[in-house]
Structures are given as structure tokens and as C-alpha cells.
Amino acid sequence: xKITFPHMGTTFIPIKMILDELNIEVILPPxxxxxxxxxxxxxxxxxxxxxxxxxTGNILEGIEKGAxxxxxxxxxxxxxxxxxxxxxxxxxxxxxxxxxxxTADRFSNYEGLREFSQRxxxxxxxxxxxxxxxxxxKGLKVLDxxxxxxxxxxxxxxxxxxxxxxxxxxxxFENDIxxxxxxxxxxxxxKKYHLQLKEIEVDYKKPCLKVxxxxxxxxxxxxxxxxxxxxxxxxxxxxxxRTTSASEFVREQLDFIPxxxxxxxxxxxxxxxxxxxxxxxxxxxxxxxxxxxxKNDYDGVIHLLPFTCMPEIVVQSILPTIEKEQNIxxxxxxxxxxxxxxxxxxxxxxxxxxxxxxxxMKNEGKSFSWY
Amino acid sequence: xSIKIGIPRGLLYYEYSPMWISFFNELGTDVxxxxxxxxxxxxxxxxxxxxxxCIPVKLYNGHVINLQKKVDYLxxxxxxxxxxxxxxxxxxxxxxxxxxxxxKDLPKMINTKIDLMKKDKLxxxxxxxxxxxxxxxxxxxxxxxxxxxNYLTHKKNQKNKWxxxxxxxxxxxxxxxxxxxxxxxxxxxxxxxxGYQFITPDMIDExxxxxxxxxxxxxLFWLFFRQMIGACLYMMEKNVVDGVIYISSFGCGIxxxxxxxxxxxIRRESDIPFMLLIIDEHSxxxxxxxxxxxxxxxxxxRNxxxxxxxxxxxxxYSH
Numbered sequence: 045x046k047i048t049f050p051h052m053g054t055t056f057i058p059i060k061m062i063l064d065e066l067n068i069e070v071i072l073p074p075x076x077x078x079x080x081x082x083x084x085x086x087x088x089x090x091x092x093x094x095x096x097x098x099x100t101g102n103i104l105e106g107i108e109k110g111a112x113x114x115x116x117x118x119x120x121x122x123x124x125x126x127x128x129x130x131x132x133x134x135x136x137x138x139x140x141x142x143x144x145x146x147t148a149d150r151f152s153n154y155e156g157l158r159e160f161s162q163r164x165x166x167x168x169x170x171x172x173x174x175x176x177x178x179x180x181x182k183g184l185k186v187l188d189x190x191x192x193x194x195x196x197x198x199x200x201x202x203x204x205x206x207x208x209x210x211x212x213x214x215x216x217f218e219n220d221i222x223x224x225x226x227x228x229x230x231x232x233x234x235k236k237y238h239l240q241l242k243e244i245e246v247d248y249k250k251p252c253l254k255v256x257x258x259x260x261x262x263x264x265x266x267x268x269x270x271x272x273x274x275x276x277x278x279x280x281x282x283x284x285x286r287t288t289s290a291s292e293f294v295r296e297q298l299d300f301i302p303x304x305x306x307x308x309x310x311x312x313x314x315x316x317x318x319x320x321x322x323x324x325x326x327x328x329x330x331x332x333x334x335x336x337x338x339k340n341d342y343d344g345v346i347h348l349l350p351f352t353c354m355p356e357i358v359v360q361s362i363l364p365t366i367e368k369e370q371n372i373x374x375x376x377x378x379x380x381x382x383x384x385x386x387x388x389x390x391x392x393x394x395x396x397x398x399x400x401x402x403x404x405m406k407n408e409g410k411s412f413s414w415y
Numbered sequence: 416x417s418i419k420i421g422i423p424r425g426l427l428y429y430e431y432s433p434m435w436i437s438f439f440n441e442l443g444t445d446v447x448x449x450x451x452x453x454x455x456x457x458x459x460x461x462x463x464x465x466x467x468x469c470i471p472v473k474l475y476n477g478h479v480i481n482l483q484k485k486v487d488y489l490x491x492x493x494x495x496x497x498x499x500x501x502x503x504x505x506x507x508x509x510x511x512x513x514x515x516x517x518x519k520d521l522p523k524m525i526n527t528k529i530d531l532m533k534k535d536k537l538x539x540x541x542x543x544x545x546x547x548x549x550x551x552x553x554x555x556x557x558x559x560x561x562x563x564x565n566y567l568t569h570k571k572n573q574k575n576k577w578x579x580x581x582x583x584x585x586x587x588x589x590x591x592x593x594x595x596x597x598x599x600x601x602x603x604x605x606x607x608x609x610g611y612q613f614i615t616p617d618m619i620d621e622x623x624x625x626x627x628x629x630x631x632x633x634x635l636f637w638l639f640f641r642q643m644i645g646a647c648l649y650m651m652e653k654n655v656v657d658g659v660i661y662i663s664s665f666g667c668g669i670x671x672x673x674x675x676x677x678x679x680x681i682r683r684e685s686d687i688p689f690m691l692l693i694i695d696e697h698s699x700x701x702x703x704x705x706x707x708x709x710x711x712x713x714x715x716x717r718n719x720x721x722x723x724x725x726x727x728x729x730x731x732y733s734h
Contacts, residue, residue, distance in 0.1 A: 091663075091671035091693075118634065123505065126636055127672050133632075134679050318516075321493070321528070323508035352467065354668040358509030361465045365516045378467065 045069065045167060047146065048106025049115040050099035051076050053265030054190045055290045057221055058183040059115070061230050065179045066168045072222060073106035076268035078383070080105050085381050087135050093124065093350035094269060094380050095262040100132055107141050113167070114143055119150040123325040123355060151297045182227045184294065189234045191291040193217070196241055198286065201278030202252045205245040211275060213240050252283040253399055256337035258330045259348035260356050261288050263379050270348055270377075271385055273392070280396050285342070287333035288326065311336070318362050325355030334366060334374065343399040344373040351380040373399055418444045418548055421486030421522070423478035424451065426471055426507070427494060429594040430617075434566035435490065438541065441558035442548045447486050449478040452597035454698065456481055461696045463517045470664040470695055471591050472506055472513065474598065479518050488523050488547060489514075492540075495530040501638045504669055537563075573617055584714075585650050586613045587643055587677065588662035589670075598694060599662055600703050609711050614656065616646035623649055631676075640673050647677045651685050657714050658688045660707075665695035688713060 048071040049059055056072060063070045074080065076098055084101030103114050114136075119126040129147050136143060146167060148160040161176045168176075201210045217237040224233050255277060263270050264286060274284040295306040311332030312322070318335075322328045334345050347363065349356035360376060367374045375395045377388070420439050422428060428435075432448075439446045449456070452474060460477025482489060491511050496502050506513065511526035525547050529540045538559060545555030584606055592599055593615050606613050616624070624645030628635055631648065635641040650656050659681060663670035674691055681689045690710045692703065 089671045089675035091666065091668075092675075093668075093671075124668055124672055126634065127640075130632065130634070131672055131676060134676065138679060138683070319509065319512055321508070324502065324505040327505065327509065352666045352668055352671065355505040355509070357465060357467050358506060358513055360467060361513045362516045 045113050046071050046111045047113045047115050047167065048073055048103060048109070048111035050102040050106075051266065052099075052262055053267065053290060054194060055187070055265070057190050057230060058186040061186050061227055062164075062179050062183040063115075063167075064226050065182065066164060066171050066176065068164075068168050071106050071109045071111040073102045073109070075218075076102060076266060081268075081381055081383070087139060089131075091352055093353050095260075095266070095350055096124070096128055096131075097381060098266070098269060099128065100135065103132065103136065104139075104141075107136070107143055112143055113146055115146045115148075117150060118147045125325075151294070153300060156297075179227075184291075186227070186230055186234070187291045187294060189231065191289045193234055193238055193241070195286070195289070196238070198274050198278060198284050200241060200244055200246055201275065202281045202283050203246045203248060203250050205247060207279070209244050210241065210278070213237060213244070252281060253343040253396075253403055254283050254285060254340075255344045255346055255399070256285050256287050256333060256342050257346050257348065258287050258333045258337075259326070259346075259359075260330075260350060260353050261293055261326050263348040263350055264288055265290060269350075269379055271383065271388055273346065273348070273377075276389065276392060277396070280393070282396060282399075285337075287337075288329060314339070318366060319358075323355055323358060325353065327355035327359050330356065330359045331362060331366070334363075334372070335370070338370045338372050342372070343403055344375070344395065346395070347374055347376040349376070349378055351378050373402070418488065419447055419486040420444050420525075420548075421447050421449070421479075421482035421489045423475055423482060423489070423491070424449045425475035425478045425595075426510070426591045427492075427503075429590045431566065433569040434562045437565040438544070438558050438562035439490075439548075441561055442545060442554065444548055447482060449481045452477075452595055457597070457696060457698065464513070465517070467666060468506070468513070469666045469668075470598065471589070471595075471667075472510075473696065474595070475510070476514060476517055479514055479521070483518065483521055486522055488525050489521060490525045490544075492544075493526050493528045495528060497529075497531045497638060499531075501636055501641065503638050582611050583656045584611045584613050585646070585656040585659045586615050586662070587647065587659060587674075588615075589639055589664075589667075590615075590617060592662050592664060592694070598664075600694070600698075600700050602660070602662065602692075602707065605704070605707060606711075611657070611711070611714075614650070616642045619646050619649060627652070637669055637673075639669055643673050643677060644680075647680060651681065651687065654685075656687060657718070658690070658710065660710065661689070661691045663691060663693050665693050688717070 046069045047063055051073065060070050060072055080101030081098050083104045084097035084099070088097045088100055116129040116132070118129050129145055133145050146163050148163050149156045151157050151160060161173060161180065164176050165171065165173065197210050197214050204210055217233070220233050221230065224230050257264055257273065274286065277284040292307065295304055296308045298304045299306040299308060311329050314335040315328050315332035319328055319331045330347065337345050363374050363376065373395070375391065422432065422435060436446050456477035457474060459480045460473040460475065463480065464473040464476045479489060491514050493511050494503060494507050511524060515521065515524065525544055527540050527543045530536055541559045542555055545558065549555065586593060586602070603613055624642055627648040628641045628645035631644045635644065661674050661677065663674050678689055678691065681687055688710070690706065692706060
């Protein structure tokens with residue numbers, strides 16, 4: 045059995061590690077790229093969101109490289125994500141690929157977790173359940189470590205003295221991690237690059253403007269589709285703060301387990317003034333995280349969503365009111381398969397100019413209302 | 416002066432209006448329903464709503480604007496789901512917020528959460544809605560029962576309206592698109608004029624729909640997904656329809672999945688012609704009519720020519 049799975053930012057690291065540890069052969073599709081997007085766009089429904097298209101592209105590239113099984117998470121919320129696997133199965137079968145789908149429900153209860161380990165057991169009958177559960181635990185650890193490393197790069201990038209150093213080290217890290225096998229090696233690589241990043245010369249005293257990135261999780265995590273927004277902001281001297289990470293997402297799902305802690309309650313509470321009920325996707329998280337950004341005196345918020353994303357459209361209609369009442373600049377970027385960067389950079393630069401000016405005036409004691 | 420309750424004619428109005436209207440009437444309020452969709456309502460809605468929302472949601476806001484000055488309360492329920500483990504669409508769950516933050520100077524809003532995914536929640540929800548109007552609990556319970564009866568009779572009358580003639584077209588889409596004649600460019604009358612009967616998913620018995628929906632491989636956690644897949648599979652098996660027309664609104668998240676699934680199923684497993692028509696706020700009818708006419712011409716030719724010659728020179732059944 046050769047398993048492939050779609051990308052979502054750095055989540056491939058723990059997933060590949062888990063499968064490696066269980067001696068299941070993994071075909072890692074190439075990083076999300078133009079070709080994957082084109083392959084996906086060609087066979088996907090026109091009006092579906094871009095995550096679906098690029099995920100389908102990833103799977104197709106994995107199949108090209110010889111995979112015969114696709115591992116895909118499902119779910120059952122009002123967001124379309126829950127149905128991705130069924131539609132993808134039809135599309136891929138119609139294209140004439142004879143592949144199997146290994147699906148697992150999301151882990152929001154013990155049933156989901158059991159199903160996940162059952163699927164892994166089916167894929168690797170030689171492993172005991174104890175080993176599988178231990179490996180999943182290791183996977184969670186790796187996920188945490190990778191996210192910590194990634195957050196560090198966002199913190200360092202606007203403050204580094206030699207421009208481009210962080211990006212260089214991160215690129216090296218991605219190369220190394222793709223070829224490392226198993227828990228020990230992965231952890232070793234992460235540690236190695238953590239040390240390297242710590243040794244970079246940084247001006248810690250430099251004041252940086254802070255921008256919170258909120259919105260739909262896939263567009264936040266997948267750098268190909270958000271056109272490397274954090275890197276672009278970082279290199280403009282702005283600290284981009286990602287409000288959602290894969291590890292936080294998993295923690296939110298798993299917080300029915302006693303020792304798991306997530307920010308869920310705090311975020312829901314922060315959002316309650318504008319939206320007091322989860323309506324699917326990450327809508328309530330978006331609102332809550334914006335309110336937290338306001339509280340922490342961030343300079344601006346960038347809201348990312350794929351075109352036709354249902355929960356985020358509800359958020360979008362609330363945003364103008366928040367912007368006015370809380371006096372914080374919010375820019376919405378709707379992402380689709382058009383990857384021309386020009387217009388995108390222009391908007392980003394204009395936004396950065398605005399928040400810089402706003403900060404200057406604030407520091408001089410003048411009030412500069414956003415409205 | 417009795418209290419005036421405004422119900423916007425949009426979204427689930429088409430499904431649940433008999434229940435809501437009789438409930439409010441029983442409680443002794445005046446129910447004001449916005450007029451049928453017209454150009455002004457559509458324009459008002461389009462201007463006030465975020466660009467990326469789908470057209471039925473924009474239209475709903477237009478209806479709200481129409482009512483806003485005329486009523487004391489607006490009835491905008493937050494419908495999370497009406498069957499167990501089934502959602503409708505995230506936009507329905509966030510509808511009160513979307514209305515509240517897009518339309519200014521609204522009257523008071525009755526935005527009770529209606530979540531029927533857990534048992535017997537309808538009564539609780541109706542009690543809450545009733546409490547906006549009267550403190551008399553017995554009266555609310557009485558109104559609730561008569562409203563439910565009224566709804567069930569309405570549902571019964573709706574079923575099997577289709578006479579089973581020999582020229583049928585299955586009209587798929589969300590009820591709020593298929594029942595709003597302005598939005599769907601009066602497609603039902605156009606079909607009748609051409610001599611075709613239409614069948615919509617709500618004309619088919621719920622039990623039959625459920626039975627056939629079970630045959631679909633995958634989790635059906637959307638109400639409309641289940642209904643449409645069930646209707647489609649049933650009609651495919653019965654083989655009584657000459658064609659399938661799917662009307663979808665631009666940017667509809669659910670249709671992007673359902674229409675694709677239905678189209679793939681029909682093309683793979685049958686030879687019924689399928690057409691997807693997408694509507695948006697551009698109300699020019701010419702292009703719509705052209706496509707509809709072409710589709711109907713094609714159906715007629717298929718019936719006339721015994722050997723099923725298609726217009727471009729290949730056998731229709733050549734695959």
C-alpha cells in the first residue's frame with residue numbers, strides 16, 4: 045500500500061512521520077505548486093472553493109508518483125470540507141485512477157479517535173493499537189514543535205539584521221524535513237534548525253507593527269495559496285501573527301480529553317459581542333481573534349478567505365461594523381486560483397502604509413480615527 | 416393596535432410560511448409579508464449585502480428592507496438544522512447577524528435559534544418566539560399545535576401534485592430558488608408553455624427521498640444535499656423524466672458540490688440530458704431563454720428521431 049495525502053501547510057511533517065513510524069509506504073506529493081493547482085482546477089467544480097481544487101491537485105500528483113491509496117480527513121460540519129472526500133473519490137475514479145480512499149472522521153470525540161486508529165490499523169495490520177496510539181501522540185508532539193518553529197520565523201523575520209536569512213534557513217529546513225524518516229530524525233532536524241534560527245543576528249529592540257492574520261484555516265496555513273503573506277509582511281518589517289495553527293486546530297478538536305487545553309472558550313467569549321454561536325468553519329474564531337487583536341492593541345487585521353467560502357461570508361458582513369466600532373483597520377483578501385501577485389502586493393503595501401501612518405500619529409499623540 | 420410581525424419572503428419562507436403565519440395569526444398579531452420579489456427588492460438587497468454572498472441571501476436582505484419601516488418586529492429565525500445531524504448552510508446559521516450588520520435601522524428582531532437536530536426542540540423554540548408577543552403560555556401552546564397541523568396539511572397537499580404525464584422535466588435546486596418566480600425567471604411557466612410538466616424535489620415523498628438518499632456513498636449532512644440526491648436517484652431509477660434542469664445561484668456553496676455530484680451520477684449512469692443554469696443579480700432574461708429553448712428543442716428532437724441523431728453528427732449513444 046502506497047499512501048498519499050494532500051498538503052496543508054506544514055501538516056505533512058507529522059502525518060508523514062506517523063505513517064513512516066508505522067512502516068506504511070508514503071508518497072509525499074510535491075509542495076503545493078502551480079501545476080497541482082492547474083490539475084485540480086481542470087477537474088473540479090467551477091464554483092467550489094480553492095482549497096478543494098488544490099487538494100485535488102495534490103492527490104493527483106501523488107497518484108502520478110505511484111500512490112494507490114489516498115488518506116483524507118473528513119468531518120461533518122456545515123462547511124464543505126466534510127464532503128471533499130466523497131466528491132474527490134468520484135472525480136478521481138471518473139478520471140480512471142483506481143485508488144482507494146482511507147478516510148477518518150474529525151477527532152471531536154473518542155469515536156473519531158478510535159476510527160482514526162482503526163484506519164491506521166487497517167493500513168498496517170502488523171502494528172498493535174498501543175503502538176498506533178503512541179505514534180499518534182508523537183505526531184501531536186511533532187505538530188507542536190513545527191508550529192513553534194514556524195512562529196519563531198515570523199517573529200524573527202521583521203527584526204533580522206541580514207535580510208533573507210530566516211527565509212534561507214526555512215527553505216533549508218523544508219528540504220531536510222521532506223527526506224527525514226521517522227520520529228527521531230524529524231525531531232533532530234527540528235531541533236537543529238531551531239538552534240540555527242536562534243543564532244541569527246536580530247535587533248530585538250526594533251519596534252515592529254503587528255498584524256493579525258485571521259480567517260479560514262486552509263488559506264492561513266497554506267503559503268502557496270495565500271502567496272506567502274507572512275513572509276511578505278515580515279520582509280516589509282511587519283510582524284505577522286497567525287491566529288490559527290494546525291496544532292491549535294487539533295487541540296480544539298481534542299479538548300474533550302481532560303489534559304488538552306485550547307483557546308476555544310476564550311475565543312468564543314471574545315467573539316460573543318458580535319456572534320455568539322459557532323456557525324461552522326472558522327467563522328467564530330475569526331471574529332474572536334479580531335476582538336483579541338483589538339484588545340492587544342495590534343495595528344491591523346488581515347482577513348483571508350477562499351472565494352465562495354460560506355462561513356467566512358457571514359464574517360465578512362460583520363466586519364465593517366467591527367472595524368467602525370473597535371477602530372481597527374481590517375483588510376479582507378479573497379483568494380482564488382488567480383495567482384497574479386501584482387495587485388495583491390499593491391493592496392498589501394497600501395495597507396501597510398496606512399497602519400504605519402496610523403501608528404505614527406498615535407505615537408505623536410494625535411488621534412487618527414480609522415473612520 | 417395589534418403587534419405587526421414582518422416575515423421576509425425569502426429563503427425558508429417558502430418551506431415554512433404556513434406554519435409561521437398561522438402561529439402568529441393565532442397569537443393575534445398582524446402578519447405582514449413582503450411582496451413578491453421585484454426589481455427594487457433585488458436592487459436594495461444587492462446594494463446592502465456583501466458582494467460574495469449568494470443571490471438568495473441578497474434578496475432576503477432586500478425583503479427585509481422592504482419591511483423595515485412597516486413592522487414592529489422582524490421575524491428572522493436562526494435555523495441551524497431541521498433534521499437530526501443535518502445542517503442547512505452556514506449562511507442560515509448566521510442569517511440574523513448578516514441581516515443585522517448589513518441593514519441599518521432595523522426594528523426589533525425575533526431571532527430565536529431553531530435547532531431541531533435534537534429532539535423536541537421545535538416546541539421550545541416556538542415558546543420563545545411566542546414570548547415576544549404574549550405572556551400567556553397556554554395560548555402559545557395552542558397556537559403551536561394549530562400551526563403544526565396547518566404545516567402538515569400544507570406538506571401533504573404539496574406532495575404528488577405531479578400528474579404523471581409523459582413529458583416531464585425534473586427541476587432541481589433549492590426551494591427558495593424554485594419557488595421565487597422572479598429569481599428563476601419564471602421557468603415553471605416557460606416549461607408549461609412548451610408542454611412539459613415539471614417535477615421538483617418537494618413533490619416527491621420524504622420517505623422515498625430518504626430511501627434513495629441512503630444509496631449515495633458518503634455522509635449527507637446537508638438537508639438540501641439529501642433531498643436532491645434522493646430525488647435525482649429516484650427519478651433516474653423510475654426513468655420517467657426526459658431531462659434534468661438544475662438551477663443554481665452563483666456562489667452557492669452547497670450547489671457547487673451537489674450539482675457536480677448529480678451531474679456526474681446522471682452522465683455516468685443514464686442517458687438523461689442534464690443542464691445547469693446559474694442565476695445571479697443580472698436580470699437579463701435573453702441568455703437564459705436561449706439556453707432553455709435550446710435544451711427543449713434538443714429534447715423534442717430526441718423524441719422525434721427514433722435513431723437519436725444528435726445535431727452535431729454523432730450518435731447520442733456513441734459512448
